[in-house]
Amino acid sequence: MGRGRAPCCDKSKVKKGPWSPAEDSRLINFVQKNGHSNWRALPKQAGLLRCGKSCRLRWINYLSPDVKRGNFTSEEEQTIINLHNSIGNKWSKIASYLPGRTDNEIKNVWNTHLKKRLTRKSVDNMEHSSSQSHTSSSSTQLVQMDKSLDDQMIHQSNMEGHSQKLDSVEQTTTIDSPTSSYASSYPNSSKDSAALLPNEATRHPKSYADDGKAEVALESDVDFWDFLDSLDPLQFSTKSEVSGEKSDGDEIECRRWLEYLENELGLSGVDNKITKEQEIVATVPQLDGVNLEQEIGFALDSFPIWPPSPLNLGI
């Protein structure tokens, strides 16, 4: 037709920016019930004012029960380094070797930690080898080393025999529980919470921040708790489930995920409590053809304290 490709969605009608707990709950609820065979159609069906791509990204990177939160172990870090050395910036491919880790997460870890660490090591080695007689500007050296490192990786990624390298790398990959190995390298992650729960729970209030358009952040947390209450963690299909095996580990992972969501959605703390009145005053977006209250079953009167926490829910 020659008119170019149609946009994936009407950008004037979709919400952008951080996801609210209500949006998360709606997405979780919908995917849990209906799956995600069609991301493009999903936002409308789920009653979300989001682009399908945005929904997909949110699910894959954040809400999916398959996502392993917490700090990267040293083994995982080493795997990333090895794989990146072999195949370069193929984040999705690298992620496939790290169960529970997303390409986005790996990409961020690489760009913010591993790359710098390797660069620093290389500089140290160079300074050591070039010995005491030559002391040039270290900042210049850093830049040069950063570039040379990238060039080296690009060169290596172009080399043949990647599959052989991958095989050897895979042997070093371990499916282990999160450890606090990042507690030192991630200055703002507490050792207590980092061991199991995602650091975002306490570190990213912006995730649910108001976007400046007076959209309420906690529009339907009750439905989310209803949803959680009725949830059978084992309904979620994990990778092992697909392959026909189910272990206690899956259940534990699901429980961890639920605990994480509780924290993530700010429902387990006392500092961010909002009165029921305040919540009711806030507006709930009305969507064409979608009766949200009916769909998600509001039960405001059930909770004297708003939002409900695991404590006052008796969890």
Add this chain to the structure above:
DNA sequence: AATCTCTTCAACCGCTACCAT
């Protein structure tokens, strides 16, 4: 205490690959 700079990472954007017709 206030301001500036740096770091982190969730989310967005644009592109490509793949599939159906």
Add this chain to the structure above:
DNA sequence: GATGGTAGCGGTTGAAGAGAT
């Protein structure tokens, strides 16, 4: 084979927190 639609990938951005001054 051409075309159009969708999913997925990788680069980039920008808000927010942390640390430095």
